Amino acid sequence: MKPPVLPAALPGWQDAVLGVELDAAIEWRLRLDDSMDTEHAMSVRLEFEHWLQASPAHFDAWSRLDSGLDRTMGPLRSALAGPDGGLRNSLLHPERMRRRFMRRALALGAAGSGLVWLAHRQVPLPNLLADLGTGTAQRQRHTLPDGSDILLDARSRIDLAFDGRQRLVHLLAGAIQVRTGTDAARPFLVATAQGQVQALGTEFMVRQETGASQVLVQRDRVRVRAQFGGQVDLQAGQGVRFRADGIDAIRTDMQGDSAWQDGLLEVNDRALPEVIDALRAYYPGVLRVSPAVAEIRVSGVFPLDDPMRALRALAHTTPIEVRRYTPWVTLVHHKEELS
Template identity: 35%
Template sequence: MSSSADINEQAADWLLRLHEGSLEADELARFDAWKHADSQHTAALERMQNFVAQMQALRLQKAPVRAALSVGRRRTPRGKRSISALLLVIALALPLGLLVRSQAAVYWLADLRTAPAQWQTRTLADQSQISLAGNSAVDLHFDDQQRRVELLRGEILVDVAHDAQRPFIVATEQGEIRALGTRFLVKREDGSTLLTMLESRVAAHGVRSSATTEVAAGEQARISPDQVQTLGTVDTASVADAWQQRQLVVQDQPLTAVLDELAQQRAGYVHFDRAALAELRVSAVLPLDDSDRALQLIADALPVDVQRITPWLVRVSRR
């Protein structure tokens, strides 16, 4: 059974193609079959079409929306001008739905947060330093007994100041990492936390397990609620350099996974067909703070096209 996110993505793809007028008779038949195969499909289409109607009603009232639609009109042939409203709505509506399900309010209320493609470094009250990658958020809990950083979203680099009286803890939904003076990266992934040690050691454990695992400099581990799995070693100098340069370094990784990473650093939506791109793999060094350039580098190296439909919607398709 498809997830709500998958159904939204499929609905967006069908609506885009319908408004482009590019469907042949057999494709129209497949669309009709998809639409009637599940009541959730019809509901997703109706939600997006309702958003289109709402956005069109707001066109004359909201200056930012008018400006965005004007950009779409200038780039769209006369017979297809209405697509600008549709695409802007899809670009805004889909991420909004996903954000609501991932507790967007927690992100906006976080003690520290960064926008997509925005990096930030702060010195904390104990003189430790924390750097947030783009689209990241943390809550800080410092008192006389502990120093605790809760990673709510994204990735952080922490450089811990020594304090023998108060442990320094980084917590995620999956587990905790305890240090007394060290430097490491923590990244939230789907269902797990990725820990990369740059200096010294930490003790890590899952939220459903009291057994701790020591992870030393140059090692990487994945933390799940029930265990800490060591993944092997990394070149700490290269990892640190990539972080400082805001780069995504990938070696023979699935293109879909790379696109997911880049999508986290955009204010809008990256739309692509996972099945069509499933066989493509990437080896590259990509700029995380310039996703447009990263996508162009991918298009130059692989048989894919990158279509910038609006500033908020990019589509990547198999060439």
């Protein structure tokens, strides 16, 4: 079987994109960003893929949009970081104003020229509206207003709501590790799309997954509450995954899930696509996986900060072949597909 090849550049890529298709591409960018880290993310993504493949004009419009985003997002980031915060507040409220502004920014980006990779792969677009966020291959530590220490994994973002009653961290995407400061009068809470984690004087990790959240306690205790009922207290060394409607059984074998704090990916009998998915937050481009590798299981420790090295290690220990077509596009195939 011949190896898969990348689609050739479509005719007219440098020409002006029809306004109606460009408007559709902008709407899809907004829909994808709005649905990120919600339970509808997968269905929205599937709808988008269907739209993208339906017509060469759709692919053309999406490519033009992507290529110009970096020109627009740089000045936008500077404006959002300004001392008065007025622009950021106008984007946050109301929703119609925010979407109108983002649509204009995206349209300006689409009008740009040059082959510049999608800025969203470097710094996720929703990060512009978050209190704290990280880009691709970036971990970052911060001290919160109460003295707590927080570490954000790559492509993570949070909002903070600290007041006289509570210390609340909204985990919007990715993962965080927290060492809470002492404040007996105000509970420290981490809210995810599926529920809430309350620190009981502790050190712990929380990850927002698609349709679920993950918690691992590294010191002392936490209390996990699912959105629609049910709660459980976890001790040091214990972890759990929970959804909005329930909490899975407590586990004591999740310590490897916190290895990202040291720049490592530690897995034990995990499906290869899950391992590749964990590397995507550290790879500044497209990392695609053939469905033929879905049944391959992987165990080992891999470097997050060098995803290509991790992929080469996987190629040495599993029946896969890694092909890098450009600095931004890497495809993972089963060797049998290429024979």
